[in-house]
Amino acid sequence: MTDYITIAIPKGRILEDSVALFGKIGIHCDELLSNTRKLIFENHEQRMRYMIVRATDVPTYVEYGCADLGIVGKDTLMEQEKDLYEPLDLKFGYCRMMVAEPAGLALDDDPSSWTNIRIATKYPNVTEKYFARKGVQVEIIKLYGSIELAPLVGLSERIVDLVSTGETLRQNGLVEVETIAEITTRLIVNRASLKTKHPRITGIIEGLEKHV
Numbered sequence: 001m002t003d004y005i006t007i008a009i010p011k012g013r014i015l016e017d018s019v020a021l022f023g024k025i026g027i028h029c030d031e032l033l034s035n036t037r038k039l040i041f042e043n044h045e046q047r048m049r050y051m052i053v054r055a056t057d058v059p060t061y062v063e064y065g066c067a068d069l070g071i072v073g074k075d076t077l078m079e080q081e082k083d084l085y086e087p088l089d090l091k092f093g094y095c096r097m098m099v100a101e102p103a104g105l106a107l108d109d110d111p112s113s114w115t116n117i118r119i120a121t122k123y124p125n126v127t128e129k130y131f132a133r134k135g136v137q138v139e140i141i142k143l144y145g146s147i148e149l150a151p152l153v154g155l156s157e158r159i160v161d162l163v164s165t166g167e168t169l170r171q172n173g174l175v176e177v178e179t180i181a182e183i184t185t186r187l188i189v190n191r192a193s194l195k196t197k198h199p200r201i202t203g204i205i206e207g208l209e210k211h212v
């Protein structure tokens with residue numbers, strides 16, 4: 001088993017694109033798309049294993065070496081700041097990490113005049129660093145989902161969250177006021193695996209590079 005390559009792939013939004021991309025280099029893991037409760041799959045001929053994990057857990061499995069490779073959003077990497085090798089931008093899963101607030105508040109709000117604000121977010125570390133660099137004091141309220149609700153019920157005036165179509169903001173009367181980062185999906189690699197399984201891992205990286 002030690003010569004197997006294990007890939008941690010997140011369930012959710014970026015699963016289909018991940019499976020399609022690996023398919024292009026002959027790594028077929030379509031069974032991850034089947035509606036099963038199974039969490040680990042093996043392809044003995046190709047000496048590959050696939051683990052299906054939560055998006056936010058991918059860096060942890062790769063950091064500890066349970067997976068050699070992982071697929072994960074840049075947002076998650078920015079938030080967790082783990083010691084991982086990040087060789088490739090896979091370009092799919094595009095979205096933006098934004099500061100947003102109610103449209104009414106935005107009418108005569110000037111972000112450059114903020115000194116002390118309250119933000120609800122799934123990304124407390126990124127938020128903290130972003131506002132520290134700007135010299136703005138920020139009180140952060142950590143939430144796990146439906147972030148757009150926070151300003152509607154007075155939990156916070158503003159939020160930091162991901163935006164792709166903008167539909168969730170629109171339907172909740174919020175507008176984007178600042179962009180923190182452009183987000184895409186990344187390939188990450190365990191640093192020890194890169195050395196011990198170097199030929200196979202570089203083969204995969206070089207193969208994927210031709211298709212992104």
Ligand SMILES: Nc1ncnc2c1ncn2[C@@H]1O[C@H](COP(=O)(O)OP(=O)(O)OP(=O)(O)O)[C@@H](O)[C@H]1O
Pocket residue numbers: 010011012013014054055056057072073074075076093094095162163164165183184185
């Ligand atoms: N509109 C979007 N909202 C959230 N994530 C998006 C969006 N568009 C692209 N993404 C990317 O998809 C990744 C996975 O998102 P997904 O919603 O599947 O998982 P999650 O709910 O954030 O993670 P978890 O299940 O661990 O809480 C995100 O980390 C981000 O990089």
Ligand SMILES: O=P(O)(O)OC[C@H]1O[C@H](OP(=O)(O)OP(=O)(O)O)[C@H](O)[C@@H]1O
Pocket residue numbers: 144145146147148161162163164165166167168169
């Ligand atoms: O710009 P849009 O296309 O509307 O996408 C943005 C929304 O999608 C994500 O939420 P998700 O669906 O993951 O649910 P969650 O709020 O429970 O995290 C994100 O947190 C936004 O709420």
